[in-house]
Amino acid sequence: MIKVENISKSxxxxxxxxxxxxxxKKGDFVAVMGPSGSGKSTLLYSISGMDSISNGKVMFENMNISEMKEEALSEFRLTKMGFVFQNAQMLKNLSIFDNIILPGLVAKNEPANDIRKRASKLMKRMEIEGLEERDIREVSGGQLQRASICRAMINTPEVLFLDEPTGALNSEATEQVLKILADLNREGMTIMTVTHDSCVAAKARKILYIIDGQIAAYKEFLVGENREMEVEKWLKKLS
Ligand SMILES: Nc1ncnc2c1ncn2[C@@H]1O[C@H](COP(=O)(O)OP(=O)(O)O)[C@@H](O)[C@H]1O
Ligand SMILES: [Mg+2]
Known part of the structure; x- marks a missing residue:
């Protein structure tokens, strides 16, 4: 689905x-790990076309997104990709519900009512129904992060990109986000997430380990493997 070919960025x-x-590949769950400053976020932004690259190309299905013009690219990102960041990055002057539907309204592909219905379904599924009219400062960090997953999913993207989605969460909230990601992936959602957390990586099927802007190690897991143990062992060997 996405082919990253010899990309460099200066x-x-x-x-x-x-x-x-x-x-x-479609349905993949990829974790990107590595020390701070190794280039994980930059890699995520380069692949998703949020950031330009100096060399190489990124193919999304049969589109070369490295060559797309800004306007086409932002439309492409809006409808095909979902983004979640460490700090939810919601707009302060909108309610949780209005934050979630906003990318749907911006895309202008459907009647607002359909978008609202989908937002309600997503909120129910992420177990944050009832928080619709709350201000973003009136919910917990975990609830806010689940709302930001709803927002990322509002245009039914083909791939979900996350940059340290649990980085600011306590362990209970992390567990909830993890379960959501694992469920979404099981239902076919393609996921790429940057993470420091081996619990998050243990839900992935592939791990890229980045050091100094290069892929220093790569691991694929077999179905049924006890990934948590495997990931811990693998990370220990790398450090
Ligand atoms: N906009 C930028 N301007 C200058 N340097 C940057 C910029 N973004 C990232 N960097 C540098 O690129 C390197 C990788 O950063 P980043 O991708 O954020 O790492 P990571 O996400 O792995 O912590 C770091 O050395 C950082 O200082
Ligand atoms: Mg980063």
Missing amino acids: FKDTQILHDISFEI
């Missing part, structure tokens, strides 16, 4: 990503 004199290639 910023002024510093090279942040070096010649990275890999593939994300």
Whole structure:
């Protein structure tokens, strides 16, 4: 579904990503790990077309998104990709519900009523129904993060990108987000997430380990493998 071919990215004199290639297949769950500052976020933003690259290309199905014009690219991102960040990044002057439906309204592909119905379904599914009219400062961090997953899913994207989605959450809230991601993936959603958390990585089927902007290690898990133990062992070997 997504083919990353030899991408590099420089910023002024510093090279942040070096010649990275890999593939994300439909239904994959990919975790990106590695030390702070190794280029994980930059990689995520480069693949999703939020950030430009210096060399190489990113193919999304048969579209070369590295060559798309900004306007087409933002439409593409809005309808095909969902994004979740460490801090939910919701608008302060809108209710939770209005934040969730906003990307749906911006996409202008459907009647507002359909978008509202889908938002309600998503909120129910993420177990945050009842919080519709709350201000974003009136819910917990975990609830806010689940709302931001609803927002990311509002246009029924083909792939969900997450940058340290549990980085600011306590362990209970992390568990809830993890369960949601695992369920979404089981139902076919393609997921790529940056994470420091081996519990999150243990839900993935592939892990890319980035050091200094390069893929330093890569692991695929077999179905049924006890991934938590495997991930811990694998990470220990790398550090
Ligand atoms: N906009 C930017 N301008 C300059 N340097 C940047 C910028 N974004 C990232 N970097 C640098 O690129 C490197 C990788 O950053 P980042 O992708 O955020 O790492 P990670 O997400 O793995 O912590 C870091 O050394 C960071 O300082
Ligand atoms: Mg980062």
